[in-house]
Amino acid sequence: MKIKRTLTMLAAVVAAGALLSGCSTSAPAEDGKTLKLWHFESEDSAMGIAWNQAIKTFEEETGAKVEFEPKSFEQIRSTASQVLNSNEAPDILEYNKGNATAGLLASQGLLTPIDDAVDKYGWADKLAPSLQTTARYDDKGVMGSGSWYGIPNYGEYVEVYYNKDMFAQYGIAVPTTYDEFEAALQTFADNGVTPLAEAGAEYPIGQLWYQLALSKADRSFVDDYQLYKNPVDWQGTELSYASDKLKEYVDKGYISKDTTGLKAEDMGTSFISGKYPIMVSGSWWYGRIIKEATSFDWGTFLFPGSEMAPGSSGNLWVVPENAANKDLAYKFIDITMRPEIQALIGNNGGVPVAANTEDITDPKSQELIANFNTLTERDGLAFYPDWPTSTFYDQIVAATQELINGSTTPEEMNTQLGDEYESGVADITGK
Amino acid sequence: MLKPHRQKPRRTVGDWILLIAVILVAALVAVPFLIILVNSFKSPTDYANGGPLSLPSSIYTDGIANFWQRVNFPEKLWNSFFISGTVAVFAVIVSVFNAYAIGIGRVKGRVWVLVLFMIANTLPQEAMLYPLYFMFKQVGLYDNVWSVIIIFTVVQSAFGTYLLSAVFGTFPKEIIEAASLDGASRWQILRRVVVPISRPTLSVLLIFFFIWTWNEFLIPLTFLVSNANQTVPVAITALQGDRLMDVTTTSASALLGLIPTLIFFLIFQRTLTRGITAGSTK
Numbered sequence: 001m002k003i004k005r006t007l008t009m010l011a012a013v014v015a016a017g018a019l020l021s022g023c024s025t026s027a028p029a030e031d032g033k034t035l036k037l038w039h040f041e042s043e044d045s046a047m048g049i050a051w052n053q054a055i056k057t058f059e060e061e062t063g064a065k066v067e068f069e070p071k072s073f074e075q076i077r078s079t080a081s082q083v084l085n086s087n088e089a090p091d092i093l094e095y096n097k098g099n100a101t102a103g104l105l106a107s108q109g110l111l112t113p114i115d116d117a118v119d120k121y122g123w124a125d126k127l128a129p130s131l132q133t134t135a136r137y138d139d140k141g142v143m144g145s146g147s148w149y150g151i152p153n154y155g156e157y158v159e160v161y162y163n164k165d166m167f168a169q170y171g172i173a174v175p176t177t178y179d180e181f182e183a184a185l186q187t188f189a190d191n192g193v194t195p196l197a198e199a200g201a202e203y204p205i206g207q208l209w210y211q212l213a214l215s216k217a218d219r220s221f222v223d224d225y226q227l228y229k230n231p232v233d234w235q236g237t238e239l240s241y242a243s244d245k246l247k248e249y250v251d252k253g254y255i256s257k258d259t260t261g262l263k264a265e266d267m268g269t270s271f272i273s274g275k276y277p278i279m280v281s282g283s284w285w286y287g288r289i290i291k292e293a294t295s296f297d298w299g300t301f302l303f304p305g306s307e308m309a310p311g312s313s314g315n316l317w318v319v320p321e322n323a324a325n326k327d328l329a330y331k332f333i334d335i336t337m338r339p340e341i342q343a344l345i346g347n348n349g350g351v352p353v354a355a356n357t358e359d360i361t362d363p364k365s366q367e368l369i370a371n372f373n374t375l376t377e378r379d380g381l382a383f384y385p386d387w388p389t390s391t392f393y394d395q396i397v398a399a400t401q402e403l404i405n406g407s408t409t410p411e412e413m414n415t416q417l418g419d420e421y422e423s424g425v426a427d428i429t430g431k
Numbered sequence: 432m433l434k435p436h437r438q439k440p441r442r443t444v445g446d447w448i449l450l451i452a453v454i455l456v457a458a459l460v461a462v463p464f465l466i467i468l469v470n471s472f473k474s475p476t477d478y479a480n481g482g483p484l485s486l487p488s489s490i491y492t493d494g495i496a497n498f499w500q501r502v503n504f505p506e507k508l509w510n511s512f513f514i515s516g517t518v519a520v521f522a523v524i525v526s527v528f529n530a531y532a533i534g535i536g537r538v539k540g541r542v543w544v545l546v547l548f549m550i551a552n553t554l555p556q557e558a559m560l561y562p563l564y565f566m567f568k569q570v571g572l573y574d575n576v577w578s579v580i581i582i583f584t585v586v587q588s589a590f591g592t593y594l595l596s597a598v599f600g601t602f603p604k605e606i607i608e609a610a611s612l613d614g615a616s617r618w619q620i621l622r623r624v625v626v627p628i629s630r631p632t633l634s635v636l637l638i639f640f641f642i643w644t645w646n647e648f649l650i651p652l653t654f655l656v657s658n659a660n661q662t663v664p665v666a667i668t669a670l671q672g673d674r675l676m677d678v679t680t681t682s683a684s685a686l687l688g689l690i691p692t693l694i695f696f697l698i699f700q701r702t703l704t705r706g707i708t709a710g711s712t713k
Contacts, residue, residue, distance in 0.1 A: 042677070043501065069658045070501065072668040079653050082564050088574045088656045265678065272479040292479040 035066045035328045039094035040073045046287060046350025047154060047314075053344055054336045061335075064328055077101070084110040089322040092329035094315050095150065097134040099142055099428070100390045102316055106149045107141030112319040117330040118148045126337055126354040130381035131155060131313040133227075142428065144227045150316025153336050155351040155372055156283045157311025157381060158207050160304075164297040166193070166277035178215060178305030185254045188277060194253060197276035199267035200260035200404055203386070205246075206396040207310045208280050210385035213242035215306035222308065222382045228429050234418030235411070243403065243410035250404050260401045282311075286368055287349030302371050308380040311372075313353065389424025467689070470682035471495060478679050494683035502666040503658075504687060510655075511645055511662040511691070514579055519640040521584040523633055526591025531621050533592065534599025535607065545596060551589040556649050567654065574656040582650055587640045598632055599625070631705055638699045645692055663688045 035058070041047040055066045069090075077096065083089055084105065095102050105111050118124055124132065131152055138146035160181075167174070167184075170191055175181040188195035198205055214222075217238045224230045233239070249255045264281075271279040272293045279285075280303065289298065303309055317336065319329045335341060342352035343359035351372045360366050375381060386393035399417050402408040408416070470483060474491040481488070498504070533541045563582060564573070572578040602625065610624050626633070651662045667684045696703075 071658075074668045075652060075665070079656070082653060083656050086568055086573055086656075269479045269482065273482070288475075292476045294476060295480065 032325055032328060033064050035064055035092065035325055035332060036090040036323075037066055037068045037092050037332070038071045038076065038090045039068075040071045040076055041094070043070075046345045046348035049348050050153070050341050050344035050350070051336065054332065054341050057338075057341070058332050058335050062328065062331060064325075066332075080105060081108065081110065084320045084322060087322065089320040091323040091325045092317055092319055092332055095318045097143075097150065097152065097313060097316050098387055099137075100387075102134075102150055102318060103137045103141030103143055105141075105318070106137040106147075107139060110321055111149045112321050112323065112326060113147035113149060114151070114319060114330065115148050117333070118151075121330065121334045121337075123151055123333075123337060124148075127152070127313075128353070128376040128379075128381075130376060130379055131353055133383075134313045135316060140428065140430075142227070150318040151333050151337070152313030152316050152353055153342070154314035154345050155311065155353050155376070155381070156314050157351070157372055157375055158211060158280060158282050158309050159300050159302050159371055161271060161279040161281065161285065161289065161298060161300050163271070163274060163277040164299055166274070166296070174299070174301060175304050181304045185249075185278075186252070189253045194256045194276060195278050196249070196255050197267045197271040197279040198255050198259040199262040199264045200401050201262055201397065202264040203384075203393070203397075204264050204267055204281055205259065205400045205404075206385045206393070207282070209242050209246050209396070209400060210310050210382070211280060211303050211306065212245045213238040214308040214310070214382050215303065216241045217308065217382075219308075219379060226383050226387055228388070228425055232418070232421065234414045234421070239414055239417075240410065243413050246400065247403055247410050255404070257404060260404050283351050283368060283372070286364075290349055290364060300367060300371065302374065307378050308382040309375055310384050311375065311381040312383045313381075314351075388421060389428065391424055392421065395420045464689070467682050467685050470679055471686040473679050473682075475677065475679050483678070491679070494677075494680040495687065498680055498684040498687060502661075502684075504663075504666070506659065507661055507663050507666040508691060510576065510660060511664075514576055514583070514651075514662060515641045515644040517580050518583040518587060518644045519637045521580070522587035522591055522640045523637050525584060525588040526595050526636065527621075527626065527633065529588065529592040530595030530599045531625060534596040535602055535625065536617075541596070545593060548589045548593050551586075552593065560649070560653060563650075564653065573654065574660060576655065576660055578654045579647075579651055579662075582654075583644045583647065587643065591636050591640070594636070595629075595632070598629060602629075631702075634699075634702050638695075638703060641695065642692055645695075663691070 037055070039047070039051060041051065043049075043052070055068060058064070059066055071093075073096075076093065080093075080095065081104075095105070102111070106113075127135070133144045135148055135150050135152060136146050137143055137149050162174070166188075170187055170193075172184045172187055173180070175184050185195045196208075198208065220229075221232075221238055224232050246255075250257060267279060267281065268285055268288070270276055272289060274293075274296050286300075317329075317333050319326055323329060337354055339354070339356050339359060342355035345352040346355045346360040346365050346369055347362050349365060349368070351369060355369065357366075357369070357373070360369055386396055395417065399408070399413045403410065403413045466483060469486060470478060471494060472490050472492065473481075473487040474489075474493070477485075477488050477491065532538050533544060538544075563578075567573045567575075567578040572581075606624060606628070607620055610620050615623065645662075646664060647662075648664045652665050652668075655661050655665065667681070667688045
């Protein structure tokens with residue numbers, strides 16, 4: 001009896017639902033009155049706050065309505081190529097920069113080349129050269145040349161976060177040269193403190209390794225490594241130095257051997273809880289550390305003795321080829337590049353690409369943005385170590401784990417990574 | 432001779448080992464739930480300072496509230512309920528018809544039909560994704576809950592047909608013969624005899640189909656593009672960013688996503704156990 005009643009109930013609910021949802025299909029509107037917009041930043045993040053304001057400004061100035069849908073990073077990443085190929089494509093969306101993501105979509109013809117809009121609104125003048133690299137893709141989807149396919153609103157880079165209280169406790173001054181940095185690490189190690197918060201199971205260890213290589217590198221190395229201009233010498237100065245140093249860090253106790261099992265989240269929380277005095281990682285932690293690291297005083301500096309650092313433009317605004325209202329999309333992008341919106345990014349823990357420095361009032365943010373501006377003025381954004389091929393991320397993680405465990409030597413690690421790099425690059429360039 | 436009945440059965444060593452094993456397994460199963468529960472009520476600062484295993488220093492409900500508002504949770508709940516409910520009902524109906532033909536009607540080539548259903552069952556969803564995507568885009572059901580309902584009705588009824596055919600295959604012939612002697616048509620035999628007798632099995636199937644469809648992730652993620660059509664498991668991922676994850680809010684969302692299935696299970700728990708133990712004849 002009970003089951004029968006339940007079944008009838010379910011059937012009734014289902015029937016009611018069928019009636020309701022029968023009339024919910026929508027066709028793409030080409031009316032110039034609505035802008036369908038997707039992004040995946042959380043509401044209270046720097047970009048979330050700034051873009052909310054941009055939406056308001058846009059609605060006031062154009063009279064058009066913004067249909068905003070918050071999405072998850074995972075959702076956009078795994079379904080973009082299907083959605084953009086259909087009538088459900090939004091007019092504008094935030095998308096991951098890089099060859100394997102925006103580059104791939106561009107080469108498949110799913111994104112609109114926006115060169116005309118770039119000329120019309122003059123966005124190129126606002127973006128430093130290393131920020132432009134990730135906005136342009138050639139017909140194979142390789143970044144650095146070809147048409148413009150996106151516009152970044154913010155930047156990101158790797159720097160050194162340090163715990164001022166712990167530095168004071170052991171009488172260590174903020175290092176300005178690489179030797180001073182290593183001396184600081186040694187002082188901590190001598191006092192039984194492991195200095196570096198690291199994570200060997202995810203991106204952080206690879207970024208430290210690449211940062212070490214960059215301290216011996218110049219722009220032509222980065223062009224070779226990232227843009228495949230010339231073959232990379234995997235036993236050359238830069239990469240040998242990086243692997244040797246990483247090994248040395250482990251041997252001298254600057255990095256814990258247990259780090260191979262740790263994730264980026266573990267690294268962040270252990271720095272925030274005051275367990276480690278130093279963390280070398282990205283500006284994406286900034287907002288979170290401001291909010292959560294309340295038990296000690298902290299600061300940041302660029303990796304000493306290095307002209308360059310891992311970093312790039314942030315994610316891009318891209319306009320799908322199937323977008324209905326492209327002109328509105330360009331207008332929206334232009335609003336996000338205005339000083340007042342850029343200042344909102346800067347004052348909430350983000351790194352704006354085109355802000356007026358006098359608009360940034362928060363002292364912690366001033367430090368963050370000053371460091372970024374120093375880097376871009378030096379043309380010092382060197383992208384990320386895993387970018388060259390689609391499988392390199394996992395390969396770097398595996399190779400560094402083996403090095404830390406002591407199962408490979410630095411030379412063996414470089415030989416292995418070099419082979420993997422070359423076969424991956426050959427797939428992309430066809431050489 | 433009956434064995435003398437013991438008043439107090441003494442527990443043997445084996446019993447104790449079994450008991451300890453059961454407790455251990457239960458504890459292992461409970462650990463993830465407990466971690467979700469503990470972290471759902473922690474503030475991010477609390478989490479960063481105390482780690483995932485510590486108890487919250489104060490009860491913090493903003494995580495749950497934020498998630499509820501950000502994804503418009505009641506809407507997602509309704510979508511999930513509507514999709515899972517429709518699929519469960521449709522899939523059971525289709526399974527019954529198929530299994531009646533195969534298990535009782537013994538149609539020709541039934542073995543091959545069953546093999547086909549088995550293959551459909553073992554096919555990974557990732558392999559079907561692109562063909563399905565192009566099919567549903569052609570007929571204009573992309574980004575429509577009915578695409579997901581149709582897909583899962585087929586997927587679940589493939590399994591249901593396979594299972595029910597085996598059950599119906601052992602259905603006592605005498606009952607059916609008796610019914611047809613009384614002048615019942617095939618349709619009447621199905622409605623009046625077969626379905627009522629196998630109702631416990633059918634309700635178990637219904638509940639499983641509901642829960643399985645509820646927990647589906649990949650196909651709803653791909654086919655339900657608009658936020659207004661999304662299901663609960665897809666909404667839970669809305670909080671995971673590119674490089675950062677907000678553990679406490681993610682836990683809160685997992686907790687909210689878990690509660691409906693838990694409630695559903697508790698309500699139908701008795702039906703489930705009864706259905707599994709019930710025989711086909713009374």
